[in-house]
Amino acid sequence: MIRRLVRSLDSRLGLARFVRSAMNHVFPDHWSFMLGEIALYSFVILVITGTFLAMFYNGSSDHVIYHGAYGPLNGVRVSAAFQSILHITFDVRGGLLVRQMHHWAALIFVAAIVTHMARIFFTAAFRRPREINWLIGVTLLLLAIVNGFAGYSIGGDLLSGVGLRVGYSIMLSVPVIGEWLTFLLLGGRVPTSVTVPRLYALHIFVIPAAIAALIALHVSIIWRQMHTNYPGPHRTDRSIVGSRLWPSYAAKSIGLFCLLFAAVAALGGLVQINPLWVYGPYDPTSILPGSQPDWYLGWVEGAMRLFPGLNIRQGFLVPDVFFPAVLLPAFTFGLLYLYPFFDKLIYYDRTGRNRNVLRLPYQQPFNTAFGCAAFVFFLVLLFAGGDDVIAVVMNSRVVDIRTALRILALIAPPLTFAAVYLLCRRARRRNETPPPPPVPESPAVPIEVTREPK
Amino acid sequence: MSDGRERENRPDGHHRTGAGEVKSLFRLAFAFVWETGRAVASALVRGLSGHDHSPPASAAFEAGGRDADRNLAPVRETAAHRRRGVLLVVCALAVAIAAGVGFLFAYWMQGDNPLLGGCLALFLGGIGCSLVLYARWLMLRREAIEPREELPSSEPERAAFAEDFSASVGEIHRRGLLITVALAFTGLVAAIVVSLFRSLGKPPGPELFTYVWKSGQRLMTSEGAAVSVQALQPGSTMIVFPEGSIGDEQAQTVLIRVKEQLLQLPAGRSRWAPMGYVAYSRVCTHAGCPVGMFEATRDLLMCPCHQSTFDVLRGAVPTAGPAARALPQLPLYADADGILRAATGFTEPPGPGFWGMPS
Numbered sequence: 168m169i170r171r172l173v174r175s176l177d178s179r180l181g182l183a184r185f186v187r188s189a190m191n192h193v194f195p196d197h198w199s200f201m202l203g204e205i206a207l208y209s210f211v212i213l214v215i216t217g218t219f220l221a222m223f224y225n226g227s228s229d230h231v232i233y234h235g236a237y238g239p240l241n242g243v244r245v246s247a248a249f250q251s252i253l254h255i256t257f258d259v260r261g262g263l264l265v266r267q268m269h270h271w272a273a274l275i276f277v278a279a280i281v282t283h284m285a286r287i288f289f290t291a292a293f294r295r296p297r298e299i300n301w302l303i304g305v306t307l308l309l310l311a312i313v314n315g316f317a318g319y320s321i322g323g324d325l326l327s328g329v330g331l332r333v334g335y336s337i338m339l340s341v342p343v344i345g346e347w348l349t350f351l352l353l354g355g356r357v358p359t360s361v362t363v364p365r366l367y368a369l370h371i372f373v374i375p376a377a378i379a380a381l382i383a384l385h386v387s388i389i390w391r392q393m394h395t396n397y398p399g400p401h402r403t404d405r406s407i408v409g410s411r412l413w414p415s416y417a418a419k420s421i422g423l424f425c426l427l428f429a430a431v432a433a434l435g436g437l438v439q440i441n442p443l444w445v446y447g448p449y450d451p452t453s454i455l456p457g458s459q460p461d462w463y464l465g466w467v468e469g470a471m472r473l474f475p476g477l478n479i480r481q482g483f484l485v486p487d488v489f490f491p492a493v494l495l496p497a498f499t500f501g502l503l504y505l506y507p508f509f510d511k512l513i514y515y516d517r518t519g520r521n522r523n524v525l526r527l528p529y530q531q532p533f534n535t536a537f538g539c540a541a542f543v544f545f546l547v548l549l550f551a552g553g554d555d556v557i558a559v560v561m562n563s564r565v566v567d568i569r570t571a572l573r574i575l576a577l578i579a580p581p582l583t584f585a586a587v588y589l590l591c592r593r594a595r596r597r598n599e600t601p602p603p604p605p606v607p608e609s610p611a612v613p614i615e616v617t618r619e620p621k
Numbered sequence: 622m623s624d625g626r627e628r629e630n631r632p633d634g635h636h637r638t639g640a641g642e643v644k645s646l647f648r649l650a651f652a653f654v655w656e657t658g659r660a661v662a663s664a665l666v667r668g669l670s671g672h673d674h675s676p677p678a679s680a681a682f683e684a685g686g687r688d689a690d691r692n693l694a695p696v697r698e699t700a701a702h703r704r705r706g707v708l709l710v711v712c713a714l715a716v717a718i719a720a721g722v723g724f725l726f727a728y729w730m731q732g733d734n735p736l737l738g739g740c741l742a743l744f745l746g747g748i749g750c751s752l753v754l755y756a757r758w759l760m761l762r763r764e765a766i767e768p769r770e771e772l773p774s775s776e777p778e779r780a781a782f783a784e785d786f787s788a789s790v791g792e793i794h795r796r797g798l799l800i801t802v803a804l805a806f807t808g809l810v811a812a813i814v815v816s817l818f819r820s821l822g823k824p825p826g827p828e829l830f831t832y833v834w835k836s837g838q839r840l841m842t843s844e845g846a847a848v849s850v851q852a853l854q855p856g857s858t859m860i861v862f863p864e865g866s867i868g869d870e871q872a873q874t875v876l877i878r879v880k881e882q883l884l885q886l887p888a889g890r891s892r893w894a895p896m897g898y899v900a901y902s903r904v905c906t907h908a909g910c911p912v913g914m915f916e917a918t919r920d921l922l923m924c925p926c927h928q929s930t931f932d933v934l935r936g937a938v939p940t941a942g943p944a945a946r947a948l949p950q951l952p953l954y955a956d957a958d959g960i961l962r963a964a965t966g967f968t969e970p971p972g973p974g975f976w977g978m979p980s
Binding site: 191193196260261263264267268296329332333335336337339340341342343345346347349350351352353354355356361391392393401404405406407408409410411414415416418419421422423424425426427428429430432433434435436437451452453454455456457458468471472473474475476477478480482483484485486487488491492521523554555565566569 | 690728731734735736737738739741742743744745746748749750751752753755756760761762763764765766767768769770772773818819821822823824825826828829843860868869870871873903907908909910911913914925926927928929939941942943944945946972973974975976977978980
């Protein structure tokens with residue numbers, strides 16, 4: 168029966184050739200190649216859980232009086248969006264689980280993209296012929312961050328309301344076009360009646376569609392170019408070593424998907440995240456102490472806290488938030504986009520050949536040192552994003568913590584760069600024993616001449 | 622995993638008693654699934670590589686192909702190894718089935734969130750583990766080496782493409798006209814799309830440039846009561862709004878009473894603080910958060926979002942943190958009945974800065 172079905176499909180679609188080559192496609196066996204898969208599977212989980220949430224969520228900022236299962240907010244004026252989230256949380260069976268899984272999966276999604284990108288960066292996998300896929304990957308990271316922000320900004324709770332106001336201030340600070348940009352996209356001074364519906368449309372349709380399309384392109388290009396290999400026996404620019412897609416790679420990859428889904432379910436079931444009912448509905452005169460964005464925007468938050476209060480005021484005004492919250496991210500992503508081309512200037516390769524064997528971090532000291540320095544810089548910013556919490560934990564003043572972090576943000580990256588660069592150079596000297604001196608086939612100088620004349 | 626291995630190796634065979642029947646049941650169930658799966662898989666393979674129209678193999682597969690793969694673990698492919706693999710897979714599967722049934726039970730009995738999440742995690746984790754164990758123990762571990770296809774096209778292919786393309790261009794007459802059509806279409810579509818953005822909202826409006834308070838307006842509490850000069854003791858603070866816009870975000874103002882002799886307001890503001898009452902916009906000039914904290918001992922207003930601090934005594938100039946501009950001040954006076962009123966609007970539009978902000 169199955170045989171007949173397969174035959175009838177093949178006679179209509181001619182699948183045998185394609186499926187045979189697909190199941191023989193070779194994938195390298197190295198754990199670091201799983202990071203991209205984790206990102207892909209997190210996106211699948213986000214789509215599944217997000218579809219469930221969209222069945223109940225009401226993207227409206229109209230005000231309603233809450234009467235529902237959660238007692239402490241009974242009779243409080245909340246937005247319709249907030250009310251629908253409380254409904255998902257307290258009334259829909261399994262709703263809280265799916266909502267928390269969605270949020271956790273979002274955090275894992277961005278984390279997987281970032282670690283995947285770090286693997287690509289530190290092994291120089293972005294080099295020819297894979298520059299295009301690097302550009303797509305950077306765009307995916309940007310879209311993931313924007314979609315994460317849009318997602319946690321539509322709750323109608325106090326935390327997201329404060330986040331939206333900060334986002335509004337950042338958008339407004341852009342020179343020349345900031346005012347128009349903000350008023351056209353957000354509908355005016357937030358929160359307006361169109362802010363939440365627009366962010367919701369972006370969050371569930373526009374950006375996910377773009378992400379899905381770019382993932383399809385990303386994976387197609389990987390399929391066409393095939394994976395890279397770590398250096399090792401038989402691994403050359405002209406061959407690939409690993410295991411075939413069918414059956415063992417497929418089994419392991421589907422197993423990974425299930426395990427990731429399991430981890431997300433465990434987090435969603437057991438670890439509370441973004442409890443909106445604890446924050447309460449948005450109230451323009453209230454503020455939560457210790458408010459922070461999700462981790463992937465923590466570096467922007469930290470930069471906003473560390474950057475000294477500087478304006479440029481010459482009739483026009485370039486406000487203080489512009490520098491850390493617009494210029495720094497623009498510079499960061501600009502550098503990420505341009506890095507493969509920048510890399511060509513440092514490690515100039517005049518052969519123009521396609522590279523399929525990865526470099527190890529120590530083999531390219533500048534890239535590795537630069538990557539580590541950038542990592543340390545963003546880590547300091549991430550910590551700075553919670554400087555008030557650190558001050559409470561360390562029982563010291565915020566001002567002192569901020570001063571220390573300002574110094575660290577300036578000093579730690581260059582020190583890291585120098586240390587990593589030197590370590591890589593030393594490792595390279597040790598590991599790459601110099602080739603034996605060339606033995607001249609015919610001595611350049613006749614031996615007789617060197618003899619002492621008698 | 623190691624536990625299972627040890628039990629299997631124990632010579633006295635104690636492990637067989639008790640658990641033996643359950644195990645044989647699992648084996649039976651597993652054998653059923655396994656045989657069915659194998660039948661499906663082999664039918665698939667046979668169907669796809671049927672002898673009457675086997676696909677022409679590509680050059681790459683001629684060179685290598687499945688038969689050329691290197692077996693990585695030939696020693697482990699024994700019957701005992703496979704038995705152990707079956708045991709591990711079945712254990713994981715048993716956990717998965719138990720947890721899956723548990724999830725269904727918890728769901729229909731309105732179980733709480735940790736129970737649902739835990740069962741779902743165990744179910745999916747069990748399935749995932751059994752698949753991974755399957756791949757590790759019950760599938761041949763072989764290393765494939767494939768030649769890569771050269772990505773750049775060969776010169777003859779490129780030449781053939783160039784030839785075909787120029788031939789196809791030759792079939793078009795009046796090529797300039799076609800280019801004009803394409804350019805006109807692209808340009809106008811772009812202009813129309815960009816123009817449609819104008820429908821998204823209003824131009825940057827008066828709400829950006831408003832000084833909020835009007836001359837003579839009374840200060841009101843959030844409950845709607847007028848604020849008199851007796852409202853506060855020195856060192857205390859309250860939120861006030863203009864009469865008629867209570868609760869408005871942009872209009873929120875912090876009223877603080879300080880000791881009058883300590884005030885060092887900027888020049889020209891000496892009459893703005895009757896009896897030590899000073900009022901500032903409560904919207905931070907940095908990123909628009911409410912400046913919600915007041916430190917009475919040092920007379921500092923602090924924004925909890927990014928920790929900007931403003932000196933209340935000196936016209937709310939920023940003293941630390943990322944804010945660059947002072948909080949706009951509201952000139953106050955007390956009328957004949959001792960009610961606090963605004964003399965004019967704020968000194969500058971409140972809230973975060975922007976390019977065209979009036980100074």
